[in-house]
Amino acid sequence: MQTTIAFDPLLPWPLIALATGLAVFCVGAAMWRGLTGWWLRALALGVLLAALCGPQLKREERDSLGNIGFLVVDRTESADLEDRRAQIDAAVEHLTAAAAELEAAGTPLDLRVIEVGPDTTGRNRGTRLLSALDDAASRVSADRIAGAVLVTDGQIHDAGRITGFPAPVHPLIAGAREGFDLRLELTNGPAFGIVGESVTFRMRALALGERPAGLGGAVTAQVSIDGGAPRPLRMMLSGETELEIPITHGGPTVVDVQLPVLTEELTDRNNRLIATVNGVRDRLRVLLVSGEPHPGGRTWRDLLKSDPTVDLIHFTILRPPAKQDGTPVSELSLIAFPTRELFLEKISNFDLIVFDRYRWRGVLASAYLANIARYVRDGGAVLVASGAAFSGPQSLARTPLGEILPGDPTMEVFERPFLPRVSALGERHPVTAGLEATAGIAEDGGPRWGRWLRHVDVAQTSGDAVMDGIDGRPLLILDRVGEGRVALLASDHAWLWSRGYEGGGPQADLLRRTAHWLMREPELEEEALFARTEGTRVLIERRTLAETPPETVGAVTPSGERLEITLRPAGPGRWQAVIEDAEEGLWRFSDGARRAVAAVGPPSPKEYEMPLASEELLAPLAETTGGDARWLADGTPDLRFVDEGRRTHGRSWVGMVDREAYRVTGIRLTPLLPVWLAALMTGLLFLGAWRREGR
Structure with missing residues (x-):
């Protein structure tokens, strides 16, 4: 039960203030005139003003609410170093027992234990101790929080999460005041690199704490690329070291750098750095040679130009050298085909050469075609999209290029509709795997795509036939020749799919996968x-x-x-x-x-950036909130309750503030000056003043 005086004014407070001023003026005037009953008039006006204020006796029925304290326990990886785990467990046991003793002594304390474990989000956020405390404190009323104790090694990564707290915060630091550790830090690591070039990693080897006597100013690290044999790398302590890594292939290149492990170290978890750099090709160069104009002539050009990573050079053979039609050369607006420059001098600059319906008509001499075959064996790529001419005497198969082609024409050309099918082998090949599923399956069990109208019959001599045409004959053959690759498409009607003939088909996917397989895309x-x-x-x-x-x-x-x-x-x-x-x-x-x-895991785990125990990060928060930071090596302090405004820590104890929080369950109001009593008293006082002054 709590009793206080409350007011329920009959008039607004500004009017009561105005009335008070008027009463003071009247009493002052009475005094100035020398009226003997001025003091009775003052009492009467005072009783009247008091009645206007509505004084009441307020009795509250209260239920006491217990104090809430937080015990935040560090269970992250760094808390397992040295003997920190044993110190933390002993401190938690001691503090929970002390909270139970306070409860038994009559001061209720709800000590809520919050354990902060390792970061499982995969975002390398480190120890989030204050975030856990802030989240827990936000769920309770601030006037019930008695304090918080943080049992940790002091290495947290959210020090700015809490700048103030409604009660004292006491950090208890586990671990030794002195220690030593080697750490490898990545200061600059590229995310990607160009295939055929090198990237530079910048790293630092740091000696944390007191260096052992035998440690000099440098250490020798071991560097491994993609799990290969390690090679030594000399690194100066505290200085930045550059490491050149060649990018030899597309896709991820894994770089593993490891410092030697010393017996004096706290941990070797931060001695190793594993980083991944993704190899990409810088502008794939493609040469497209179209033998003659046809309805699908722009198919390859549009496909390759739509890829921002491709530099395309496109030539269409419109006028072979043997053609004589009487047109003066000065009136021709055609560009002479630079055969020597492309196929002798700069052929190695191309990643892929595409022949689209090309027939051998003297533009390319046998020596140039032989050089293209050599270019493939040395690691180049050629794709032949053949038309009807492939089965005739002007076929590329009759040239030195035929030595690397995976099929020979049989002199037969089928000019009738047929449905291209992915072969049994093609269902397992990345170029054509899942291609039919992208188009859907028709009622007859075949793919839901349009038919083609021409198929050049070839006898497969090597490679993998990933697509079939008429009567199961090979339609698309992929092959490896020496260090290079070759693809033969025995039809020039893939463009029908892009035009939507009979519903079209996945022409872009098929040709793009084929081209990128030829250019050694790792995923294919x-x-x-x-x-x-x-x-x-x-x-x-x-x-x-x-x-x-x-x-x-x-x-x-x-x-x-x-x-x-x-x-x-x-x-x-x-x-x-x-x-x-x-x-x-x-x-x-x-x-x-x-x-x-x-x-x-991350290239450099945040949890082990600074494995040495320290109070520096938590000391400002303890000072701001009135708490105290101390080391568990000096002993676990006792737990006490203190009153508001008193000191919250001592030599062997830390304090929780008794907030004396309560909940009001009932209120009873009793008027101290009823209206009838105020009117009676005011009248009697004014009557007394009148009678006194009348004498």
């Missing part, structure tokens, strides 16, 4: 082993054209353990396995002939 390799990471999850995929690939893949964990990973079918030509909650670090996979690597 038919024999490959991939490893990809999604947070702490590793996906291993084996892609092959064989029907029975290896059932397992060998794996080496970051800690050096060797495992056998079982693969399961995931689609035609694809076998997969998944590793959940994979260990952080570099994973290495191999099936005997192929290797893949995957980096799990």
Whole structure:
């Protein structure tokens, strides 16, 4: 029960103030005139003004609310270093027992324990201790918060989350005041690089804390690229070191740099840096040679020009040298075909050469075509999209280029509608896998796309026939020749799909995949082993054209353990396995002939940026809120209650503020000066003043 005086004015307070001023003026005038009853008039006016204020006796019925305290416990990875875990556990046990003693002594304290574990979001956010405290405090009333105790090693990564707190915050630091650790820090790492060029990584090797006597001013790190053999790298301590990494292939290149591990170190988790740089091609150069104009002549040009990564040079042979029609050369607005420049001097500058309905009519001499064959064997790529001329005497198959083509024409050309089909082998090949599914399946079981009207019959001599035409004859053949690649499309009617004939078809997907396979796009390799990471999850995929690939893949964990990973079918030509909650670090996979690597975790874990225990980050918050930061190595302090405004820490204790919070359950109001009593008293006083003055 709490009793106070409250007011319920009969008039607004400004009017009461005005009436008070008028009463003072009247009493003053009475005094000035020398009236003997002025003091009775003053009492009467005072009683009247008091009645206007409406004084009441207010009695509140209250239920006491307990105090709430927070015990925030650091359970992150850095709290496992040294003997910090034992110190933290002992401190938590001591403080919870102290809270129970306060409860038994009659001062209620609801001590809420908040454990902050490792960051599982995959965003490398480090220790979010104050965020956890702020979230918990926002769920309760501020006038019930008695204080907070933070049991941690002091290394937090959200120091700016709380700048003020309604009660004292006491950080208790676990760990030793002195320590030593080596740390590798990435100061600048590119996200991508150009294939054939190099990228530069900038790193620093830092010596944290007190250096041991035997440590000099430099250390020797080991550098490994894509899981290969390590090579030494000399790094000055605290100085920046540059590392040149060549980008030899498209896709991810994994760089692994590791410092030596010293016995005096707190941890070796920050001695290693694993970064990934994605290799991209800088402007793929394509030469497109069209033999003669036809309705689909712009198909290849439009497709290649739509790709922003492709530089296209396009020539159409409109007038062969042997053509004589009497037109003066000065009146021709045609550009002479630069055969020598393109096919002798600069042929190695191209990533792909496309012959679209080209027939051999003397524009390219045999020496040039032989040089194109050599260019393919040395690592180049050629695609031949053939028309009816491919089966005749002017066919490219009758030239030195025929040595690298995967099929010979049989002199037969089918001029009738047919439905292109993905072959059984093509269902496993990345160029054509899933192509029919993108168009949908018709009622007869075939793909829901339009027919083509011409098919040049070829006898396959090598390579993989990934699409079939009339009577199962090869339509699209892909082949590897030496270091290069060749594709033969035995029809010039792919453009019908782009025109929407009979509903059209996935012409753009087919031709784009074919072109990028020829230019060695890593995602389109038919024999490959991939490893990809999604947070702490590793996906291993084996892609092959064989029907029975290896059932397992060998794996080496970051800690050096060797495992056998079982693969399961995931689609035609694809076998997969998944590793959940994979260990952080570099994973290495191999099936005997192929290797893949995957980096799990951030390049530099934030949790181990500063593994030394410290009070520096939490001391400002403790000072601002009236708390005290101290080391658990000096002993765990006791827990006490203090009154508002009193000191909240001592030599061997830390304090929680008794907020004396309550909840009002009932209110009873009793008027102190009823209207009838005020009127009676006012009248009697005025009557007394009149009688006194009348004498």
